[in-house]
Amino acid sequence: MGVYREGKYTLKFTNLPVLAGTYTVAGPIEGQGPLGRYFDLVYEDSLLGENTWEKAEVRMLHEAVDGVLKGRNLRASDIDYLIGGDLLNQITASSFxxxxxxxxxxxLYSACATFSEALIVSAMMVASGASNRVVAGVSSHHDTAERQFRFPTEFANQRPMTATWTVTGSGACLIEKEEEANKNLPRLSSATLGRVVDAGIKDAYDMGSAMAPAAADTIKRHLEDTRQVPEAYDLIITGDLSRVGKPLVEDLLSQEGIEVMRVLNDCGIIIYDPKQDVHAGGSGAACSALVTGGYLYKELLNGNWNRILLVATGALLSPTTIQQGESIPGIAHAIAIER
Amino acid sequence: MLKASKKEEKRFANMQEKRKPPVPLGSNLIRAFITGGLICVVGQAIMEILKMLGIPPDGAAGPTAAILIVISALLTGFGVYDDIGRFGGMGAALPITGFANAIVSPAMEFKREGFVLGLGARMFTVAGPVLVYGLVTSTVVGFFYYLLKG
Known part of the structure; x- marks a missing residue:
């Protein structure tokens, strides 16, 4: 038995699945950001020389998967399953x-929480003994997301300060059975699946606020289920709550008597420099994938941290639901990574 | 709380209000003033040049607007006008150059889905409502004008 339930909603893995490798492909703005040097491949042109943004996104995901395989001298036939998703209609970037x-x-689809969802499903596959090696990969692209969810990319609109910038890039992770992998690599130890939480936010330019209640809910339930204090983690990092949503999570948890201020951070805040004119921060499925696969994974290997809780967050909206005046439901899936 | 009740929604909205980044109203207004003003100065300059070239004053407005539209379309094509819009807000959106941008930008974006179902069908996704309600309003006003004058 490699997976069991702890508390109400948390999955614990025995024979801890190993995060045996990562590969990140980033767009130009992400490459210029403060974490640029952590990414494996940075493109100067967000079209990658292709003739559509969609083709560029497909190629980024393809290259991320190729990269993670090459890193371990593996071939596609060595991988049992590929698990992932993206933000495009019918998740075509991943299937293509x-x-x-x-x-x-x-x-898979959980909007920008797809990355942690993919890691959780992969960890379950491996921990249960159903498979030896799984690759989890997600992508997002600023321009494919803009044209699908908002306006044409060259349209001259002024975005509000609560708006986030969809990260262009892709990240892939190799999850392996314990016996196959090196002993000192980070492992996936537990996961908490999130409920869909809707606090009534209707502003599609303020997804940080819309997702904050879901993130707070998942963090609280993870800590309760596993009977831990926030400080049990060196870092609790949300996916893309931005400078608007992160303080709200602190407020919401503080009301419940849980103080996370000292260990909480957000991938969307650290991926860009505030001077980069991205307003509240980064978002998109690739936001948590680039930060985790690039920065967090490498710093875990360096020994700067030992235990991290990744809580990727997703806003489950569509242009249709927004136009019909529906509020924005949020979701957050947590997965603990430790060495 | 899964789907928040009205009371919970309100409590969260209050909480959110405290954490919202302030809208930079002052700088937004100043930037809109400068951008909109500069576009009008360019328009006026074009009009004066046309007049110097011998076009009668009451005939110069049309060609001036056309030239502004061409300039805006070119700037949109070169990927500059969206930056002007991000800086100037309504100052860049309201003049005729903003209207041109609203038509050229979807035309560029959706050309990749072909000339009929892409460019042709979606060229007016942004500007369409302005045209529809502009035409409806002018028809209604024209009708009453005809009645009252007649």
């Missing part, structure tokens, strides 16, 4: 990347 990869593909 999978079309050329020749690995059985499981497509």
């Amino acid at each position: 990347a999978a079309r050329d990869l020749d690995i059985p593909f499981l497509g």
Whole structure:
């Protein structure tokens, strides 16, 4: 038995699945950001020389998966399953990347929380003994997201200060059975699946506020289920709450008597410099994937941290629900990474 | 709380209000004033040049607007006008150059889905409502004008 339930909603893994490798592909703005040097491949042009943004996103995901395989001298046939998703309608970036990869593909969607969802499903696959090696990969692209969710990319609008900037990039992770991997690599130890929480926010330019209640809910339930204090983690990092949503999580948890201020950070805040004119911060499925696969993973290897709780957050909206005046439900899935 | 009740929604909205970044109203207004003003200065300059070239004053407005539209379309194509819009807000959106941008930018964006279902069908996704309600309003006003004058 490799997976069991602890508390109400948390999964504990025995034979801890190993995070055996990561590969990150970043767009130009992400490369210029403060974490630029942590990414494996940075493109200067967000089209990658392709003729559509969508093709560029597919290629980024394909290259991330290729990169993580090359890092361990593996071939596609060594991988049992490819698990991932993206933000495009019908998650076409992932399925089109999978079309050329020749690995059985499981497509997921939890908006920008897709990355932690993919890690959780991969960890379950491996911990249960159903598979030896799984690759989890997600992507997002500023321009494909803009044209689908908002306005044409060259349209001259002024975004409000609560708006976030969709991260262009892709991250892939290799999750391996304990016996296959090096002893000192980080492992995935537990996960808490999030509930869909809707606090009534209707502003599609303020997704940080819309997702904050879901993030607070998942963090609280994870700590309760595993009977831990926030300081049990060196870092609790949310996906893309931005400078608007992160303080709200602190407020919401503080009301419940949980003080996370000292250990809480957000991938969307640290991926860009405030001077980069991205307003409240970064968002998108690739936001947590780039920060985790690039920065967090490398700092875990360096020994700067030992235990991290990644809480990727997703806003489950569509242009149709927004136009019809519906509020924005949020979701957050947590996964603990430790060495 | 999963779907928040009205009371919970209100409590959260209060909390959110305290954490919202302030809207930079002062600088937004100044930037809109400068941007909109400069676009009008350029328009006026074009009009004066046209007049110097011998176009009668009451005939110069049309060509001036056309030239502004061409300039805006070019700037949109070169990827400059969205930066002007981000800086100037309504100062860049309201003049005729903003209207041109609202038509050229979806035309560029959706050309990749073909000339009929992409460019043709979606060119007016942003500007369409302005045209629809502009035409409806002018029809209604024209009708009453006809009645009252007749």
